[in-house]
Amino acid sequence: MIISHQIIVIGGGPAGLNAAKYAANAGADVGLIDSGLRLGGQYWRHTGNAEVDESMHHNFDQGSLLMDAVNANPRIEVYLESQIWSASVINNMIILRTKDQTFQTQRLIIATGAYDRSLPFPGWDIPGVMTAGAAQALLKGNGVIAGQSVVVAGTGPFLLPVAAGISSHGGNVVGVLEAAKRLSWAPKISVLIQNPSKILEGIGYIKSLRKSKVEMRFGQAVVAAHADEDGLLESVTVANIDKDFHVKSTYLLKCDVAAISWGFTPDTSLAGSLGLKQGVRNDGSVIIEVDKDQRCTHSHSEVEIYAAGESTGVGGSDLALAEGAIAGLATAHSEKSSSQLRKLRHRAQKFADVLLQVYPVAAGWKSWLTPQTLICRCEEVTYQKVREACEELNARSARDVKFMTRCGMGMCQGRICTRNVSDLFDSEDHDRILATYRPIITPITLGELAQEGLL
Amino acid sequence: MISFTFNGVELKGQSGQSVSAALLVNKERINRYARFSGAPRGLFCGIGVCFDCMLIINGQPNLRGCLTEIQPGMIVEVQNDH
Numbered sequence: 001m002i003i004s005h006q007i008i009v010i011g012g013g014p015a016g017l018n019a020a021k022y023a024a025n026a027g028a029d030v031g032l033i034d035s036g037l038r039l040g041g042q043y044w045r046h047t048g049n050a051e052v053d054e055s056m057h058h059n060f061d062q063g064s065l066l067m068d069a070v071n072a073n074p075r076i077e078v079y080l081e082s083q084i085w086s087a088s089v090i091n092n093m094i095i096l097r098t099k100d101q102t103f104q105t106q107r108l109i110i111a112t113g114a115y116d117r118s119l120p121f122p123g124w125d126i127p128g129v130m131t132a133g134a135a136q137a138l139l140k141g142n143g144v145i146a147g148q149s150v151v152v153a154g155t156g157p158f159l160l161p162v163a164a165g166i167s168s169h170g171g172n173v174v175g176v177l178e179a180a181k182r183l184s185w186a187p188k189i190s191v192l193i194q195n196p197s198k199i200l201e202g203i204g205y206i207k208s209l210r211k212s213k214v215e216m217r218f219g220q221a222v223v224a225a226h227a228d229e230d231g232l233l234e235s236v237t238v239a240n241i242d243k244d245f246h247v248k249s250t251y252l253l254k255c256d257v258a259a260i261s262w263g264f265t266p267d268t269s270l271a272g273s274l275g276l277k278q279g280v281r282n283d284g285s286v287i288i289e290v291d292k293d294q295r296c297t298h299s300h301s302e303v304e305i306y307a308a309g310e311s312t313g314v315g316g317s318d319l320a321l322a323e324g325a326i327a328g329l330a331t332a333h334s335e336k337s338s339s340q341l342r343k344l345r346h347r348a349q350k351f352a353d354v355l356l357q358v359y360p361v362a363a364g365w366k367s368w369l370t371p372q373t374l375i376c377r378c379e380e381v382t383y384q385k386v387r388e389a390c391e392e393l394n395a396r397s398a399r400d401v402k403f404m405t406r407c408g409m410g411m412c413q414g415r416i417c418t419r420n421v422s423d424l425f426d427s428e429d430h431d432r433i434l435a436t437y438r439p440i441i442t443p444i445t446l447g448e449l450a451q452e453g454l455l
Numbered sequence: 456m457i458s459f460t461f462n463g464v465e466l467k468g469q470s471g472q473s474v475s476a477a478l479l480v481n482k483e484r485i486n487r488y489a490r491f492s493g494a495p496r497g498l499f500c501g502i503g504v505c506f507d508c509m510l511i512i513n514g515q516p517n518l519r520g521c522l523t524e525i526q527p528g529m530i531v532e533v534q535n536d537h
């Protein structure tokens with residue numbers, strides 16, 4: 001049986017939740033699909049145990065109100081544990097498939113969010129090295145502290161809630177290493193101050209870290225990880241780095257978890273399958289391009305496709321909420337004015353742009369690599385192989401590198417390494433690999449394909 | 456509390472937890488061994504993106520531990536792709 005809705009929203013984070021709410025309130029019949037066990041996306045990831053969730057979150061009230069409103073709305077049908085693994089337009093209809101269901105609609109909102117940006121370094125595949133988002137998801141979604149002694153590292157304001165969350169729940173954070181210099185944000189204070197709630201949130205985390213006596217170090221990064229005899233993380237090499245990310249000096253730090261985040265990468269995989277126009281942002285991230293109504297550009301007639309939240313560019317939950325609301329109204333063809341929402345979006349966008357400038361990732365990270373460092377974790381492609389493709393095999397684009405080395409052709413479908421392969425292939429035109437048509441976005445089993453009658 | 460087994464050993468987890476999270480609580484960090492090098496891998500992205508947490512669950516391989524909720528009596532095994 002094919003499930004039809006007037007509007008389908010993919011992604012139940014802040015953007016998708018708000019899109020569904022606004023579209024349903026404007027009278028539309030909405031299907032909201034998410035791969036997770038619960039609604040909330042990354043920001044409002046929760047365990048389902050109210051007491052635990054209250055203690056884990058900043059601002060959970062807003063999230064639970066929104067999730068309750070969506071769940072209670074008779075015009076919204078929610079589908080959980082439903083990862084969309086294929087998306088296409090057939091006979092003027094958008095067809096979406098999960099492993100056991102098929103959906104169709106003529107109006108789609110993509111709100112698939114983002115995931116941590118990871119930089120490769122020697123030892124980043126050792127169990128115990130993880131993204132800061134993974135540590136956060138363990139805490140917020142499972143009530144679990146990632147390890148016994150945790151280093152939180154990388155760059156950006158996200159390091160603060162991760163470290164504060166772990167330490168205020170009894171975990172031992174042995175250091176927070178921020179690659180940017182101390183007070184790097186000071187020159188931009190006039191923009192930042194226009195978002196007082198975010199500033200106060202940050203101050204709250206810093207106070208909490210001080211209370212737990214967690215040290216914050218600036219201008220430092222994890223540049224190598226080391227395993228014990230069982231192959232598990234036992235220490236990391238921390239470097240003092242200059243503004244280009246070149247190593248000045250190093251020291252060793254013992255830990256069993258290194259939770260590292262270099263910002264976020266938008267999840268544009270559905271854009272490739274649906275032939276949506278993509279763009280490249282200043283920081284080199286590939287995004288789904290949208291107009292002022294959050295509408296995507298594509299060549300399909302009869303169907304309408306919108307995108308909202310971090311798949312259109314990373315900017316945090318406030319921006320995702322505003323974009324979701326605007327997309328919801330536009331998709332439902334509502335007459336309601338969205339001028340107030342546009343103002344909110346503008347302010348949140350400016351804030352997000354400034355954060356990207358204040359917490360840049362400089363190209364010197366490439367100097368941390370050794371020939372044996374993995375670039376593609378799935379296909380186990382080393383830096384040496386990537387260099388050979390560039391220098392000896394005369395790869396002419398990042399895409400050539402991918403086909404010559406199999407970088408990005410494994411199970412994760414290039415989500416982790418594609419951005420780094422683009423960065424390693426230094427071309428003058430800053431060529432980026434965009435998401436392309438993949439009949440299957442997420443690997444599924446042969447059994448599931450057979451069930452679908454596709455084998 | 457929920458009982459499940461990992462490589463034949465009985466372990467306990469909380470209901471609502473993912474398989475990878477329940478394993479970490481029990482100090483089990485290795486979910487699979489990589490195909491070519493045989494090197495151990497564990498939870499990396501935590502949200503279903505990287506596929507480094509793949510395990511064999513109730514006999515079915517390639518399931519992501521971070522996206523699968525732990526169930527009573529679940530049989531979880533490390534996945535050796537090497």
Ligand SMILES: Cc1cc2nc3c(=O)[nH]c(=O)nc-3n(C[C@H](O)[C@H](O)[C@H](O)COP(=O)(O)OP(=O)(O)OC[C@H]3O[C@@H](n4cnc5c(N)ncnc54)[C@H](O)[C@@H]3O)c2cc1C
Pocket residue numbers: 010011012013014015016033034035036040041042043044082083084085111112113114115116132133134136137161264267308309310311316317320441501502
């Ligand atoms: C791991 C992680 C943890 C984070 N934690 C915080 C935090 O604690 N505080 C903070 O301020 N910011 C956090 N962020 C930043 C976060 O991205 C934004 O704050 C905010 O959640 C973005 O909202 P969104 O709606 O755009 O996307 P998200 O919240 O990412 O929601 C996207 C949703 O789409 C679903 N999805 C994606 N692809 C598919 C598919 N093919 N089929 C079905 N469903 C799909 C995902 O499961 C997810 O639920 C985190 C980011 C990550 C990656």
Ligand code: FES
Pocket residue numbers: 497498499500501502503504505506507508509519520521522
């Ligand atoms: S840890 Fe990345 S998919 Fe599970």
